[in-house]
Amino acid sequence: MEEYRGYEITVIENDEKNYPFKAIARKSNKEVKHKGQSVTQAVDFVKESINVIVDKIEAK
Numbered sequence: 889m890e891e892y893r894g895y896e897i898t899v900i901e902n903d904e905k906n907y908p909f910k911a912i913a914r915k916s917n918k919e920v921k922h923k924g925q926s927v928t929q930a931v932d933f934v935k936e937s938i939n940v941i942v943d944k945i946e947a948k
Contacts, residue, residue, distance in 0.1 A: 890931065893938050895920070899927050913938060 890897045895913040902910040907923035911930035920937045924930030 892935055893942055895934075895938055897931055897934055899930055 892913070895915040895918075897911055897913045899909055899911045902908055902923055904923065907925060907930075909924050909927050909930040911922050911924065911927075911934040913920040913934045918941075920934055920941070922930055922933035922937065924933055
């Protein structure tokens with residue numbers, strides 16, 4: 889488990905051949921999910937989405 893910008897990121901195995909890993913980031917009632925070909929790729933995709941969300945909130 890890893891924390892990033894207030895989100896707790898967990899990686900689990902996914903049953904898909906092309907994307908065997910799924911990263912799930914949770915913060916209170918918010919959840920961001922991404923699949924990846926590796927643990928690192930799945931986590932990187934989730935972090936990119938978190939950055940977009942946080943940037944939109946801070947721009948307001």
